[in-house]
């Protein structure tokens with residue numbers, strides 16, 4: 001349930017409600033709106049508990065959250081969530097581009113790709129150090145060495161960094177180097193991993209599993225939020241369908257659908273969806289036109305030599321051209337490209 005406080009209520013009243021929620025054996029979560037505070041009480045609301053909370057001073061009304069996800073829902077948090085990452089404001093009216101190689105292969109290639117995407121206007125640098133590969137014999141990343149290179153590149157280029165963590169035991173290690181922890185599509189329902197990143201004090205970039213519904217994606221986000229980490233970004237990256245000409249089918253309907261039901265920023269990754277570099281720019285433009293908070297694009301200076309996902313890597317020159325068009329779309333729909 002949520003306890004909706006009266007506009008500009010007394011902080012002491014708010015504290016009493018939080019204390020009473022705890023006494024009732026529920027967990028309080030605060031959502032501070034511009035005009036009023038909503039306090040989520042998670043853990044099974046009884047009609048008696050709702051009645052009691054309703055009578056406390058400062059309380060406007062108490063209501064059940066109808067969705068199965070609670071903290072991820074718009075009912076709990078009406079306004080768009082805006083997440084601060086190294087001074088970048090992500091979500092709301094802002095649009096960001098995350099770009100970089102699929103995998104960190106070497107210092108030189110990471111810096112080359114990083115410089116190119118930075119120059120074209122990307123604000124966040126991606127690069128995998130722990131790679132989920134379909135084959136156990138494929139290159140699976142440089143591990144900690146890759147994380148060090150990513151941090152160095154991010155610091156030098158003034159970009160925030162995003163990288164995947166696959167194992168709950170690696171969360172502290174990855175959190176030490178990266179600004180944003182990515183949960184890959186294959187781990188969207190790895191609940192122990194979700195709980196672990198929920199306990200980390202780092203923003204999380206949660207990708208939709210390729211056989212997961214939007215509701216399941218939001219339930220996975222709920223796992224992270226339930227641990228007190230409210231800095232969650234979602235990412236549509238394509239789902240399995242009968243269509244075999246593309247790697248996955250990009251489900252752009254998920255963008256407005258998520259925005260209707262959740263306050264969390266939603267990104268789109270057209271690279272893993274398309275699997276072919278020529279399709280990526282058009283899908284990126286469509287994603288932003290559909291209202292995405294940003295896109296994640298794989299870029300490589302020499303895709304023919306890439307150790308992973310070469311066919312979908314966009315060349316730096318094409319990426320820069322795409323960014324020009326992307327800005328026009330952002331402007332046309334009344335949003336702002338970061339930096340403005």
Ligand code: PEP
Nearest residue numbers: 128184185186207237272
């Ligand atoms: C990635 O972004 O590096 C990745 C592996 O993507 P996904 O988990 O969406 O397949």
Ligand code: MN
Nearest residue numbers: 102298308309
């Ligand atoms: Mn990839």
